[in-house]
Amino acid sequence: MASSHNNSVDQTQSRTAGEAGWHVSRYNLSAPIPNTNKTAIANLLKGNCAVYTPIELYLLSVLDELDEHHPIIERFAKRGIICRFDELAVLDSLGRAACTMERSIELTICPTMGCNFDCPYCFEDHGRGKMSTEVQDDVVALAQRMLDASDSNCIHVSWFGGEPLLAPDIIESLSKRLMALAEERDGSYSASIITNGYLLTQENVDMLASYNVTSAQVTIDGMGSTHDATRRLVGGGSTFERIVGNLRTCKIPFRVTVRHNVHEGNKHEIDKLETYIETLAEESGNNLEYYPAPVSGNPVAENRGEQVRLLCGTDTSDVGIRQEASRFHIGRGHYCGAHNLWCVGIDYCGNLQKCWEAVDKPWVSFGNAHDWDPAHPFETASDPDNLTMYLNTACPVPDEECRECVWLPMCVGGCPHKRLFESRQCVAFKNNPEDYVLALVDRIGKNKDKDEVADKC
Ligand code: SF4
Numbered sequence: 001m002a003s004s005h006n007n008s009v010d011q012t013q014s015r016t017a018g019e020a021g022w023h024v025s026r027y028n029l030s031a032p033i034p035n036t037n038k039t040a041i042a043n044l045l046k047g048n049c050a051v052y053t054p055i056e057l058y059l060l061s062v063l064d065e066l067d068e069h070h071p072i073i074e075r076f077a078k079r080g081i082i083c084r085f086d087e088l089a090v091l092d093s094l095g096r097a098a099c100t101m102e103r104s105i106e107l108t109i110c111p112t113m114g115c116n117f118d119c120p121y122c123f124e125d126h127g128r129g130k131m132s133t134e135v136q137d138d139v140v141a142l143a144q145r146m147l148d149a150s151d152s153n154c155i156h157v158s159w160f161g162g163e164p165l166l167a168p169d170i171i172e173s174l175s176k177r178l179m180a181l182a183e184e185r186d187g188s189y190s191a192s193i194i195t196n197g198y199l200l201t202q203e204n205v206d207m208l209a210s211y212n213v214t215s216a217q218v219t220i221d222g223m224g225s226t227h228d229a230t231r232r233l234v235g236g237g238s239t240f241e242r243i244v245g246n247l248r249t250c251k252i253p254f255r256v257t258v259r260h261n262v263h264e265g266n267k268h269e270i271d272k273l274e275t276y277i278e279t280l281a282e283e284s285g286n287n288l289e290y291y292p293a294p295v296s297g298n299p300v301a302e303n304r305g306e307q308v309r310l311l312c313g314t315d316t317s318d319v320g321i322r323q324e325a326s327r328f329h330i331g332r333g334h335y336c337g338a339h340n341l342w343c344v345g346i347d348y349c350g351n352l353q354k355c356w357e358a359v360d361k362p363w364v365s366f367g368n369a370h371d372w373d374p375a376h377p378f379e380t381a382s383d384p385d386n387l388t389m390y391l392n393t394a395c396p397v398p399d400e401e402c403r404e405c406v407w408l409p410m411c412v413g414g415c416p417h418k419r420l421f422e423s424r425q426c427v428a429f430k431n432n433p434e435d436y437v438l439a440l441v442d443r444i445g446k447n448k449d450k451d452e453v454a455d456k457c
């Protein structure tokens with residue numbers, strides 16, 4: 001970030017860095033690197049992590065007294081570990097800007113809320129209906145209005161559900177129409193899908209690829225019976241063999257993230273499953289990527305957890321650290337698409353939502369695809385409060401503890417939906433910053449040609 005100071009100072013006049021306004025960032029986390037004399041420092045606002053020698057650390061500790069032209073200043077500033085501006089004010093501005101910031105319009109579309117699985121931790125209340133042709137017309141008209149109002153010509157769709165592959169005809173027909181919209185404007189169209197993988201047959205893979213699906217997420221919760229204990233068919237029945245069979249035999253031209261919902265009953269299989277997925281990727285030639293994610297408490301899971309021995313409140317911080325380290329990015333002042341006007345979830349009835357977890361909850365819908373016009377977002381919303389409550393959870397976060405918190409650039413007060421309907425969710429490893437920094441260093445090690453983690457934004 002550029003300096004906010006206008007230093008119209010005689011360059012021959014010597015000032016210290018402190019006098020010139022430089023100070024150590026409030027968003028640095030550090031950790032000594034075991035068996036070395038070096039220290040890693042991550043800056044959460046800049047989204048940078050680098051390794052420092054004892055000399056560099058000493059220079060950082062005497063920053064105030066260094067000459068303002070000392071060459072280390074530029075190096076430190078580039079990595080964000082020192083600055084001369086108000087970083088909290090930057091986060092506040094970024095958060096305010098997040099509401100209307102657009103690169104593309106992002107639609108999360110549920111062609112159906114029905115699902116062929118019955119997972120005990122699922123947050124959704126599954127209906128059985130599919131999106132009607134009238135609602136599909138409304139979705140296309142809404143996309144057109146969103147493109148007009150945002151002046152964007154790019155569309156990204158996330159196919160979601162329920163299980164979206166229960167309605168491949170709707171995916172096909174909407175894809176064609178949305179791709180045509182983007183094309184009319186010389187824009188781009190891309191899509192991703194969240195599927196349980198059971199119906200990821202070659203025919204469906206080919207269909208998805210032909211409609212610009214560039215990534216998929218499939219969930220595997222452990223090896224064989226461990227997976228089957230939580231990812232079972234409606235009415236019972238195993239799914240592991242069928243899913244891995246699909247990943248093994250289909251030629252999949254897009255990246256597949258294999259999500260592992262980690263809980264007490266399957267966390268011992270993290271390494272085994274990771275190795276299994278790596279082998280499956282090698283054997284099949286498919287681009288498969290393992291991704292462990294802790295099962296966070298949600299009312300449905302907690303009510304049903306005992307049935308399958310889920311311990312939703314379990315300490316999964318080691319998994320959380322790996323997960324967060326893998327998506328380390330520049331501080332943005334907002335948490336997710338819930339903060340952005342151009343990110344909209346649409347259920348099969350055309351209800352509009354700000355959050356994926358709310359797509360089955362019409363009572364938190366802010367409008368309908370038929371009526372909502374983003375050119376007049378609050379006037380045309382059927383329930384403007386359901387829109388503003390999400391948008392307004394970006395920075396500035398009102399909570400004083402958050403405003404003082406070193407994790408704020410990354411956490412932004414946690415998931416907006418949980419903040420609104422449950423409670424503030426702190427970073428699971430809030431009191432364990434060293435392990436997080438070392439997980440980032442681990443990423444540096446895997447990225448051999450670089451000594452820092454690049455901004456992934
Ligand atoms: S509000 Fe929370 S649950 Fe909803 S999309 Fe954002 S991060 Fe996900």
Ligand code: SF4
Pocket residue numbers: 401402403405406407408411412413414424425426427430
């Ligand atoms: S929610 Fe907790 S960890 Fe996150 S910024 Fe607020 S105080 Fe910090």
